[in-house]
Amino acid sequence: MGKGYGFDTRAIHAGQQPDARTGAVVPPIFQTSTFAQDAVGSPRQGYEYSRSGNPTRDALQECLAALEGGARALAFASGLAAEDTLVRAVCAPGDHVVIPDDAYGGTYRLFAKVAQRWGLAWTAAPIADPEAVAAAMTPRTRLVWAETPTNPLLGVADIAALAEVAHAGHALLVVDNTFASPYLQQPLALGADVVVHSTTKYLGGHSDVVGGALVVRDPGLGDELAFHQNAMGAVCGPFDAWLTLRGIRTLGVRMERHCDNAERIVEYLCGHPAVAGVLYPGLTEHPGHKVAAAQMRRFGGMVSFRAAGGEAAAVEICNRARLFLLAESLGGVESLIEHPARMTHASAAGSPLEVPGDLVRLSVGIETVEDLIADLDQALR
Numbered sequence: 001m002g003k004g005y006g007f008d009t010r011a012i013h014a015g016q017q018p019d020a021r022t023g024a025v026v027p028p029i030f031q032t033s034t035f036a037q038d039a040v041g042s043p044r045q046g047y048e049y050s051r052s053g054n055p056t057r058d059a060l061q062e063c064l065a066a067l068e069g070g071a072r073a074l075a076f077a078s079g080l081a082a083e084d085t086l087v088r089a090v091c092a093p094g095d096h097v098v099i100p101d102d103a104y105g106g107t108y109r110l111f112a113k114v115a116q117r118w119g120l121a122w123t124a125a126p127i128a129d130p131e132a133v134a135a136a137m138t139p140r141t142r143l144v145w146a147e148t149p150t151n152p153l154l155g156v157a158d159i160a161a162l163a164e165v166a167h168a169g170h171a172l173l174v175v176d177n178t179f180a181s182p183y184l185q186q187p188l189a190l191g192a193d194v195v196v197h198s199t200t201k202y203l204g205g206h207s208d209v210v211g212g213a214l215v216v217r218d219p220g221l222g223d224e225l226a227f228h229q230n231a232m233g234a235v236c237g238p239f240d241a242w243l244t245l246r247g248i249r250t251l252g253v254r255m256e257r258h259c260d261n262a263e264r265i266v267e268y269l270c271g272h273p274a275v276a277g278v279l280y281p282g283l284t285e286h287p288g289h290k291v292a293a294a295q296m297r298r299f300g301g302m303v304s305f306r307a308a309g310g311e312a313a314a315v316e317i318c319n320r321a322r323l324f325l326l327a328e329s330l331g332g333v334e335s336l337i338e339h340p341a342r343m344t345h346a347s348a349a350g351s352p353l354e355v356p357g358d359l360v361r362l363s364v365g366i367e368t369v370e371d372l373i374a375d376l377d378q379a380l381r
């Protein structure tokens with residue numbers, strides 16, 4: 001389904017034509033490992049084995065490509081499985097990548113604790129500063145990796161500027177678009193080469209499935225990644241693909257509500273005596289505000305803040321919240337609160353990606369916003 005259709009139309013229809021045999025309006029879950037073949041060498045419609053291809057996964061992949069404006073999308077068992085497949089498909093021992101100095105702790109761990117052992121060097125750089133990224137590149141840099149907004153500090157990177165820097169050094173720009181979702185930001189149109197998603201988050205949207213995706217502009221790179229998807233095998237299962245696709249159909253309306261609620265909560269937190277600072281790209285004083293306003297539709301549902309009372313106070317706030325559930329992950333309809341230094345980003349302790357102890361991260365859900373504010377009010381008291 002082409003770009004002529006609006007975002008929500010693509011979310012509901014791309015890859016999701018009524019089932020040819022029965023007319024079922026929802027794509028069936030093809031919960032099968034293998035497919036009967038008509039003759040040796042004649043698989044029906046190309047399907048032979050579900051690691052190599054499955055119609056439910058294809059439906060999700062087609063929809064993701066349409067939403068990000070990519071030539072091809074590939075769905076994986078998790079966001080990290082997608083990242084690992086990309087890194088091993090594109091990089092070889094002796095190569096180098098530039099990673100953000102603020103990023104999901106698991107992404108840092110993949111480079112620092114896994115890929116490095118296989119000979120892939122990395123440098124952490126502040127990705128809000130394209131000159132610093134250029135300075136961190138070497139002749140062996142294959143990937144410049146960006147998150148925007150970043151997890152958990154809500155930093156903003158200028159995607160078009162980073163694409164220029166990466167391409168000048170013959171590297172690919174990878175943008176982890178998990179926090180924004182394709183509804184708020186489409187990095188490929190701004191010059192990125194690969195979009196990464198933890199579809200576990202806003203795309204799935206209901207905290208009931210773990211998954212990941214890669215979306216690319218170049219069909220040749222798409223073929224290369226598809227080869228590795230099959231060869232490495234970290235595929236998204238049919239039921240997980242179906243759940244993710246079910247979530248995607250309401251992505252647009254959910255994101256609008258996430259943004260509405262986050263804006264109200266930011267307003268509440270700013271100036272609260274127990275809050276030392278609020279991190280949200282929608283605030284005019286945020287250093288990345290202008291870039292975010294130019295490259296995003298709105299500013300998203302993720303909000304972080306620093307507790308005025310330091311780390312002990314941050315932990316206490318997390319423990320006192322009730323409606324905001326104390327949990328890792330983000331992007332679901334329900335609101336979550338967490339302490340990044342001790343939870344999602346514990347693996348970055350002692351590294352250039354270590355996060356401050358007084359930081360609290362909120363994934364603002366789509367509940368009645370007055371109830372969410374009342375909960376924060378009692379937690380901050």
Ligand SMILES: Cc1ncc(COP(=O)(O)O)c(C=O)c1O
Pocket residue numbers: 078079080081104106107147151176178179197198199200210211212329
């Ligand atoms: C920004 C970001 N990228 C990637 C991942 C990894 O995704 P997954 O947990 O689906 O493997 C996460 C998970 O929290 C994330 O927040």
